[in-house]
Amino acid sequence: MKLFKPRYASDVAAELVSGLLDGSIVLDRSESVQVHEGLNRRSWIYLVAFAMLTTLLTLIFRIRIIADRITIDMALMVSAEASTVITTYLTQKPSEKDVTKLSNQIRVLSRLTGSGSQQREVIAAVVAAKAVEASARIPYTPDSDIKNVTLDLAGNAAGAIFVTRDTFISNVKLMSSVPKPDETGIWIQGSPVVVAYRVIIENLTQNIDGIFWYEPVFRNCKIISGGGPIRIYNGTFVKCRSDATVSRITKLKTFIESGSGSFHKE
């Protein structure tokens, strides 16, 4: 099937032959064989097209160079960007449009290479984003692997939450009705990415590194640190004490004693 049917030269030739023989078509004596200007015009068109194509390719090449540069800059910004994304997810009620936009942003970020701690932050953002994405269509309650529970450790011997894989913990209260300073609230084995969102810990010992804390509340706790990266967003410390592991980290002890705020250490 032909979309546009051309006027065939054979048809025109047949028409000319019959026309010339019966006299309906005559030869124009004033016209002679000439080289049509169309050929020259066509050459100009090819030349301009070639110039445009070259310019386009140059531009694409330039854009690629710029894009590479942006990628490098982006890699450097991963840390700050991921923190912003996580915070946006966890502290605001995002619309569906925002969720889609931020999910795309996280996908872009997760493709970038960065240092180990930057990658961990991006993974944390993905963990948090997935949880929020799942619950974006219902009244805002961040979904999680462990949520909305109160655990009393008065009768337990080991840590309340034992985490070995990437986990999102939200709205969990870990406490001991009897002060048990040697018991650990959240215990991590290996190096999973753990996001703790609005977790309350009371009368226990907690190692604060290796967990991404969002609005945690520590009451009458013993805070320790293994020296790993620390991320605390809007935390509250009430009557907490720390040991030598905390004192070794610059400003961390002061931060815990100050009672509230955010802390960040790689």
Place this chain on the structure above:
Amino acid sequence: MARTAQQVIESALKENRFSEIALYACILLLFLVGLAIVLWTVWLNQAWASTCGPAISLLVIPMLKQLRDIRQEKLKLRLIEVPLGIATTEKAAAAAIVRIFEQGLKKL
């Protein structure tokens, strides 16, 4: 009033020119749509959907074939002008067209 042979050829060329431009436009449009789909799906990270782009762009192949045919016809029409310019009488011109068409242009 009798038409001249040149007028007949020019009118045929004019008809073909419209088809040629329309085909160029369609080819460009399909190519751009295909490219846009590829870029869009890459941006959305949907690898499977990006195959639709080249699939749409493949539709230009029959159009390119048709475009080639039209250009060939255009060339043939231009070549018909040669015997018309050389011939001194209408009868000789008609004979030349028939002869040249049978011998040479069929091979184009």
